[in-house]
Amino acid sequence: MGSKRIAVPDREACAACGSCMDVCPRKAISIFRGSYAVVDATRCVGCGMCSRVCPAGVILMEVRP
Template identity: 50%
Template sequence: MKRKAIVDTSLCVACGCCVKVCPRKAISVPHGVYAEADQKLCIGCGKCAIECPASIISLEERNNES
């Protein structure tokens, strides 16, 4: 199990702060509405969660394949 970024899409305002700090480019705002974290690319470093001004990104334990 590894930590992975989880975005609360219902509260995200697509500011892009998380996108700018992700070292693996695991977070994107594909439709300009909310950020999404690619679980396969995410390494669970937490930079996105720290940078998020709305504090809506959390790190959760996930299986490696999800």
């Protein structure tokens, strides 16, 4: 069984700065068309590093569905 948590960026508030991409140990985050961060749920291990470094504070760690 995988992680119980997953990173969920707020697309509307994301500044697409790429800070989250730089720290993700699994390379689970990409920037969609220069607009907002997208998380690949199959790669995300729920470590929360992206949430901690997000300068806008718009990545929440949520319980996986």
